[in-house]
Amino acid sequence: MAVATPTTVRDTASIAESLRRKRDVKGVAFQAMMFLSLVITLGVLVVLLFTVISDGWPVLSQRLGGFLTSTLRPDAVDAGVVQGLKGTFYLCAIVAIVAFPLGIAAAIYMEEYAPQNWLTSFIQLNIRNLAGVPSVVYGILGLTIFVKGWGISSITGGSSPLAGGLTLSALVLPVVIITAQEAIRATPQALREAGFGVGATKWEVIKDHILPYAAPGILTGTLLSIARAAGEAAPLLLIGTISGIITRSAPWYDVTQVQDRFTAMPTLITSWAVQPDTGFSVENAAAAIVILIFFVILLNSAAIMLRNRFESKRSG
């Protein structure tokens, strides 16, 4: 560095003097630029939220209750999203039921049981790769296996929430495994040793000490996965959801609807957004987006808050 090897003889006082006088214009400009980029990014979020809320305002302000409770209808002013909400609810429920136990169990194996051999590193590599596979490719998996798969289609009922939920489970599984692994890895070794020291078996240590300690981290990952599953549209397009009309809206508690034809929030938004009838394409689509974003942000914020709380608790 030029400053470190001065060619002219100067005493330290004069260096300090010159540093004090000359303001670091470039440095300040750089910092301002970096900050500006961040502001632009956050500004986009604000503009986005403002756009969807103002586009959806006629629906949100005048008939929010009706919009939330009515079914698909021929005319935009009557149409509602209740079937989309139920579809998305069941998709998320199936993801929670299928992907979480599987993902957490796989993470337990990878962190606590897996020997260091080629199979383990192959599984690990495979999980990382699966996490990067585009969602539309998972749609193909869902279409061929869960919708049309021989024998499987009679269980899922074809293009149903069950087929969609299984597809989304496959989609989030790698993420669930990776976050659960990170949470388990973060548990102190002392916890295991203390458990083994009092004669607990491996499973007892995992069940009674490691999992409770890792629970907040695991939960954060699972909440984020649910949010991701709720917003995914591409796999559902390939699986096939109904956009014309479904007359019946089975009650929320009726689990048999997981085998029926269905629609979900993201696919409703997609099919509405590309119509020129502005009642559907602007007002209804934007209102549906606001509802979807509300839930997704709620889930995300819960996950972030949970993580921050535990992080600060442990480090502090």
Added chain:
Amino acid sequence: MTATNWDITELQGSPRRQQREKRVQAVVFSAALVSILLSVMIVGSLGFEAIRYITEVDLSRLWDRGWFPRNGVFDLKTLIVATLWVTLIAMVVAVPLGLSAAIYLSEYASVRARKVLKPVLEVLAGIPSVVLGFFALRFINPNLVESWLENANSSGNMISAGIGVGILTIPLVASISEDALSSVPNALREASAGIGARKLTTTTSIVLPAAISGLVAAFIVATSRAIGETMVVFIAGGAADTALFASNPADQGLTMTAAMASLAAGSDEVVGSGLAYGSLFFVGSILFLVTMGLNVLADRLVRKYRLEY
């Protein structure tokens, strides 16, 4: 027996306890194997139809005037050029913004500022892609793109879609870059400051070069994500189910992902006859291979910086 007379098996645990151990191990092991099964199913469901497609298709039809799957015309360059445009535009948006955000958060922001700013970025990361598609079509296209370029297609085009995808990938670039920057040891920064370098010099000449493999990884992961993004392009790309070859990004474009979604959308499952159905799997296979290649590359780079420090 007296109480002092211990049986050694009791110390090893009851057989029931040991059996349960074995059962649990078997269960968690099979759960881990599910991930392998998933990969096998993905490759199987793609490969079977894709191979049948490639053996049946007239290969000259893969280089024609456009993408018209139901007419047996499958011009790959139409999809590839559109994919490249959208990805390029997305990176032009996401890399400067994401990298700057990462530099600010890692090098300049106070602890308190980080606490506020990072969660907001994470909220942006959680916005579903259909929402970005709607935003790109209803806001970015009329207000930004069409006001710059008069000939831009008003029902959507590659520029609007690219910007939408870019916004979607900003948080990803920011988060991976920030990981890379913050894993640069503080000793390097202190050494630099110690010899009198300014913050700017330290950041640009010491920290960024030191984190370069991580930053490149961020760029690659974001590229892979942009190539694989479907809904934004499907909604805001402006192309209907088919597309003529277009090299101008202000025109409507059909990316690989949007072509797949178009084959499926509005229909109850994908029925379409013969080759149109097969093309879905063929394009899916290309997409799968390209994104996997990029991800493996990024993975290596990330592990490289993890090893360095």
Added chain:
Amino acid sequence: MKLRFLLTPMLAFALIAAACGGSDDAGGSGEDGEIFVSGSSTVEPISVRVADEFFKTNPDVNIAVNGPGTGDGFKLFCDGETDISDASRAIKDEEASDCEENGINWVELKVGIDGIAIMSGPGNPIECLSFPDMYSITSPEAEGVQNWADANELNAAVGGSGDLPDAPLTITAPGQESGTYASFIEIVLEDLLEEREQDITTRFDYQSSANDNIIINNISSDDTSFGWVGFAFAEEAGDSVKVFSISEEEGGDCIAPTAETIADNSYPIARDLFIYVNVDKAAEKPLLAEFVDFYMDYGLTTAVTDSKYVPLDDAAMAETRAAWSGR
């Protein structure tokens, strides 16, 4: 604790799913109360309205309606996956033989008439197009033409005026899976195609979509574009598109599409709309038969006009009802 909490509902869920799976068939439309309608996106609005109204008096029925296109609809119909197939053209021989192979018996019911509107962007100065004009820009012989004027030589050769304007030409129209596509070929192009010994098809190099709304969006965004959709969609689009008047011969009478000109057959590009009902399923499922009964009443009248199509005249309506009762 934690794991058991998660595993119990999972097991319960799997059991329920398996139990239901045993009694259900793969199509999901086997039960009496389940009716699945698919096919033409042009007929979809009529079926949606009929389903919506029928449901008001039959709350136990579950009707799902989708609109992937007439061709895709027939594929599902002949696989036995749908109960009713909406169609904007009559079933083709090869589709009918597909159905026959799979043992699907059907009845064809004409439900309404739709004109095909030929359109461009709102600023297009042309008022009237003839069949030769359309042939010269949409036939296979026009492949590669990207400017109206480039088609003039062909236009003159097929009996047109040969003075199409020098302006860029982008075409967005329904794709092959659509009934509107087949009808356009049959009505506008077929005679000239045969005369000139061409394949019975259009040029392939244009933007196509199964979604009429996307087609309208694309057409309205460009003043010199060209395309066609059903009259109902064009009318709904209002001033955002320019709808041409049509003459069969160059210099003949230019007729604009309206409800009247379509109903009295003076507008040359009109087509019939159909539903195809699987008669065996109608015999098995009383609610399906009831639904079609209702279709024959409400569907042919209110639903058709609300969907902005042209209702059949009295004789044709009686014919349709007779076809249904004599199935």
